[in-house]
Amino acid sequence: MEDIRNIIRQSKTLVGPFPEFNINEASEYPHEQFLEWFQMAIDNGVHEPHSMTLSTTDHNGFPDARVLIIKDVDQYGWYFASSSQSEKGKHIEDNPNIALTFYWSSIGKQVRIRGIAIExxxxxxxxxxxxxxxxARAIALLGKQSSILKEQREFEEALIKQIDSLQHNPTLVSPSWTLYRVVAKEVEFWQADEDRKHIRLRYKLEGDKWLKNLLWA
Ligand SMILES: Cc1cc2nc3c(=O)[nH]c(=O)nc-3n(C[C@H](O)[C@H](O)[C@H](O)COP(=O)(O)O)c2cc1C
Structure with missing residues (x-):
């Protein structure tokens, strides 16, 4: 135990080398800048670059976060999908203000998005x-995401039945499966630097214009 705790204490982060971030060439729009960085993540072999953290708050304002997959990005926003009956689905119904976070460690890039989730x-x-x-469809059709499961076997048995009924009726759609669009208000692009002179570029929506600002690291 002490060994692993020492390893945690001594682990190095942001070692680099990292790509340069030329802010003068940054796009006018955050979704375009995001797609450019996503392409770089793919070109540099980042493992599962489409994994991101979705942060929500419950009805008491208590935060929660979990990893999801980004499904698409266009000029209207960032898209993810989940059950509207899940914990996150209920949180979003109560409070659609959410945050998305991407971290691509091998290229030292973090993207933070704050916005509103719309069904x-x-x-x-x-x-x-x-x-x-x-x-994945069979699991969603079970419709029980985030509710308490007595034992793992119950899940496995229900899944076998659901896969069977999908085979008989392959066009079944879960009524609670929801594609959400995140309409961004703020998007920050954070580029690590080996000498700790990290670059932070934040896009903020003012009216219908995106204002860009550098932030102190
Ligand atoms: C890499 C990865 C990708 C995931 N993708 C999704 C996804 O696209 N949709 C989803 O509902 N859950 C996804 N999950 C599961 C969620 O992290 C989470 O466990 C689940 O959605 C329940 O969250 P909730 O109880 O906060 O609603 C993924 C988990 C991981 C680790």
Whole structure:
């Protein structure tokens, strides 16, 4: 135990080398800048760059966070999908103000997005659902995400039944499966520097214009 605690204490972060971030060439729009960085993440072999942390708050304002997959990004926002009946779904219903965080360690990049999560219509949510693999669809159709499970076996048995019913009816769609769009108000691009002179560029929506500012590291 002491060994692993020493390793934690001595672990180095942000060792580099990292790509340069030329802020003069940063896009006018954060979604374009994000897509550029995402391309760099792919080109540099970042493992699962589409994993991100979604932060929400419950009805008492108590925060929660979990990892999800980003599904798409366009000029309207960032998209993810989940069950509207899950904990996060209930949080969003109570308070649609959320945050998304990406961290791509091998290229020293963090992106922080603050915005509002909006439910997309049933048609778009169903399309996202039908694009998922069989097991993922079967799990969503169980419709119990985040509720208490007595034992793992119960889940496995229910899953076998659900996969079977999907095989008979492959167009089944979970009524609670929801595609959410995050409409951003602030997006920060953080680039690590080996000498700790990190660069932070924040886009903030003022009216219908994106204002860009550097922030102190
Ligand atoms: C890499 C990764 C990707 C995930 N992607 C999703 C996803 O796209 N949608 C989803 O509902 N849960 C996803 N999960 C599971 C969530 O982290 C979480 O456990 C689940 O959604 C329940 O969260 P909640 O209780 O806060 O609602 C993913 C987990 C990991 C580790």
């Amino acid at each position: 997309m219509d049933k048609e778009r949510s169903a399309k996202d659902f039908l694009n998922r693999g069989t097991v």
